[in-house]
Every structure is written in C-alpha cells, then in structure tokens.
Amino acid sequence: MILLSHVSKTYSNGTVALNDVNIYIEKGEFVFIVGASGAGKSTLIKLLMKEEEPSEGIIVVNDFDVVSLRRKDIPYLRRSMGIVFQDFRLLPNKTVYENVAFAMKVVGAPPKEIRRQVPFLLSMVGLSNKARHYPHQLSGGEQQRVSLARALSNNPSILIADEPTGNLDPETAWDIVKLLNDVNKRGTTVVMATHAREIVDGMKKRVIALEKGVVVRDEQKGVYKYEN
C-alpha cells in the first residue's frame, strides 16, 4: 500500500519537482507512472524510498510512516520493497547467482534460505542456465531479469521499477513487462515509472500521469496520452 497526501518537493536549488501530489495505490495494484523527463517520476520514487525528504505532505508505504521514519529504520522500509533500475545496477565482479544472493546476504538472510530462494528466483525469470555467468556475458534483457530477481529476493510486497525498459529494445521490453505482470499476479504491488507508450497502451492498467510535478491524470485502464 502506498499513500501520498499533499506531497510537495522543492529542491534546495529552487526546482519544484512535485507539487501537491495525492496518490493512493492499493495492495496488489499495477500502476504506471508516466510523464516526460523532469516531470517528477524519479523524485517520486526517491521519496518512497526515503532517499529524499518531501518539503511537505504525508507519505505512507506499507506500514511505514516514511516522513517521520528514523534513519536507523530506513533499511526496514527498503526491505519491504524491491527496486529495479533502468541501468540494472548489477555488480560486475559477481555472477548472476551471487548478485541475487548478495541482496539476501546483506539483509542477514540465513545461508540455507539463500540456497533455496536464489535458484527459485532465477528459474522464475528464466535464467537458471546462466547462474554462473557474469553480467557482461548477458544481454541487456537478461541483465534486467537478474536485477528483477534481485529485487524480488527478499519477498517485497511492493516492486518499484524505474524505467526498467529504458535501455531495452521493444521486444525485450515486453518480456520484462510480462514478468512484472506475473509478479503482480502473485500479489505484489507493482509501480512502474516509464515513458514507453506502447507498453502503457498495451497493458490497460492504471495510469498516473505527471506533468511538471503535478498529477494531471489518474485513471484505471488508462493509456499513455490522449491525442489532442
């Protein structure tokens, strides 16, 4: 569950990134956040992860009151969500298996559970046969699937994808979105920031459109943009 109530964010240089944003995303939803570069998508995600503080407003993620959350509790907020980036952010000197296992290790998962969970995740994203490969030996789509497996490793209830298909060709992009849809069907809330119009239009999911930091549209079964 994600709730933003009257959230504004002005950076110290004066840039207004978000202006009085109100969003409520229920558990189990699949939501696209669309908008041009600089519309505030990245800021929104940073606020959810408490990488940035809002200038005003209330943010609730799962059971965490994000704004008043103490520094030392931030890791527990982040464990309740998984995140996928446009540039994958895999560790180049670790294998596919190690990259996923690493995310579990750093939250203190017992080795036994890691050995059980990692192969399961890799088979889910269809990379069981590439477990011993290094990221540079994989295609972009495969790398993004590793990053997805990593994001899911600690069973988050929310998956946040920040332009996950931005670096991929259209066909590979669809594979990733289908995977995200599978994840969503298992009950995980998925929030995907994107400007891939075909994907948004093809999926017929809830669309929240941002423009200059303001929510200009929020509709079920929406499309990227109406023609004028």
Add this chain to the structure above:
Amino acid sequence: MRISTIRYYIKEGFTSIWTNRMMTLASIGIVIACLIIFGMFILFSSNLNYIGDQVKDQWEIKAFVDENVPDGQLDRIRLEIKKIQYVKECILETEEQALENYKKQLGEDSYVLEGFEQFNPLRNSFIIHLSDVQYAEQVVQELKKVNGIVKVNNHRETIEKILKITEFVRMGSFWVMVLLAFIAVFIISNTIKLTVFARRREISIMKYVGATDWFIRWPFIIEGMIIGLIGGILSLAVVCYAYDYIVNLLHHSISFFKIRQLSEVFEGMAIILISFGACIGTLGSLLSIRKYLRV
C-alpha cells in the same frame, strides 16, 4: 549476529585489503613508522623512570655529628631524626665504619689512610633515606635543627635535574605520540576512503536492498583494524629486535645504572603496540566512514 554475517564482514575486510593492496601497504608502512617511534619513546621513558627510581633509592642525605658529642647521645639523635616527617630510614655510620668505607673506595690507594685509626679525622654520621625525595629540602632544614648535628650533605640539585629530564621526556614522548597517532589515523582514513570509493556501486546497491548502516560499515572497520594490527605486530618485531641490540651494546659501557631487559618489557610492549595499532586503524576507518560513507 549470525556467524555467516561475521564471516562475511571479515572476508570483505580482507578482500578490500587485497584489492587495495598498494595503498594498504603504504598505510601499514606509516603505522609501522609511527609505532616504532612510539615504542622507542616508551622504552626510553620507561628506562629513564627506572633509572630515576634507582637514583632515588640510592640517594641519601648524610647528617654529620659534632665530634664533641659523646657516643652515648647517638641514640637520642637517631630517634630525633626518625621523628622528622618523610624520613624512611636512618642508619648510623660510625667514624670507624666511615674510614673503612673510605678505604674501600680508594682501593689500591688505601695505604694513604693507614695510621688514621688512632686519630680518626672522620665524624660519626647518619645516612638518611627519604620516603619521598620531593621533600628533601624540608627534611634538610629539620635536620639542621637537631641538637648535635653540625653538617648536612644534600645532592638535591642533581636529583632535581634527573627528575626534570624524566618529566620532560615523559611529556615530550606523550605529545610526539599524539602527533604520530594523528598522522597514522589520517593516513588510514585515506586508505579506507579509497576502498569506499572503489566500492561505491556495491554500497549503493546495499543501501537500496535494505542493508543496515552497520552492516555496510563493519567490513571497513575490520579493514582498518587489520591494517593497524599488522602494523602493530611488525613494529613490535622491529622495536624488540632493535632494543635487544641496543641493550647488549650498552651493557658493556654503562655499569652504574641498570637498564631494563627485553624480557622485562616485551609483554607490555606487545600489548601496547598491538592494541594501539588496532585502535589507530579502527579510529581511521571510523573517521573515513563518517566522512565518506553517507549511508
């Protein structure tokens, strides 16, 4: 904390050291240099203290008794001296004993004193040891007031000089040590900074997946600690080897003072240097973490 987690910290610490080996070597070198100088100062000041103590122990005030005072009064004088504050011991040296000692000191030349037994020119005296050398002057003044005492010998200035030097070296070594520790901490923190920089990608991923601050910090602390420990052990070896060499060298030339043997100081040195090294290392990484690891 899980054992697998602790193993992870230690493994990561060593991995960093290896990845960053040139800088690690440089910082170990600096730690060694600092600790060697530190160790030398400790040994030097410990020996000065030791010698100072010996001087204090050997040092005595001599109070001479008037020739006209009959021997029967010696006991009374002794008791009066004993009553003076800070007097620890008061031993009578009769004129005969004084002559004997004098002869002993002259050794082969003692024949010049032959015949003096009948007309002993020396006086009865009391050899006085103090419980605290600091109050020598006060005691001397009191001694002069005792009926029958004509002269008091006091080497106060010599003692004070030695005590002053000891104190000076002690303070000096303390400040040198503080300065060196600062340098070492600074250099280690720089090394750790490089590791943090080299691993920034890993650290940012760790933050995103929800690693706690301390989970991210521990490997760096262990890295600094290992650098400090290695520096401590190596400097201990160098200091001990050099000290043993110097002691053997001095053994033949200095006979009036005793110098501490290596075996006497080894344990203390080991504890001080190794734990000091580990502290410097840990401090260095903590500093670096605070400055460069914004988690």
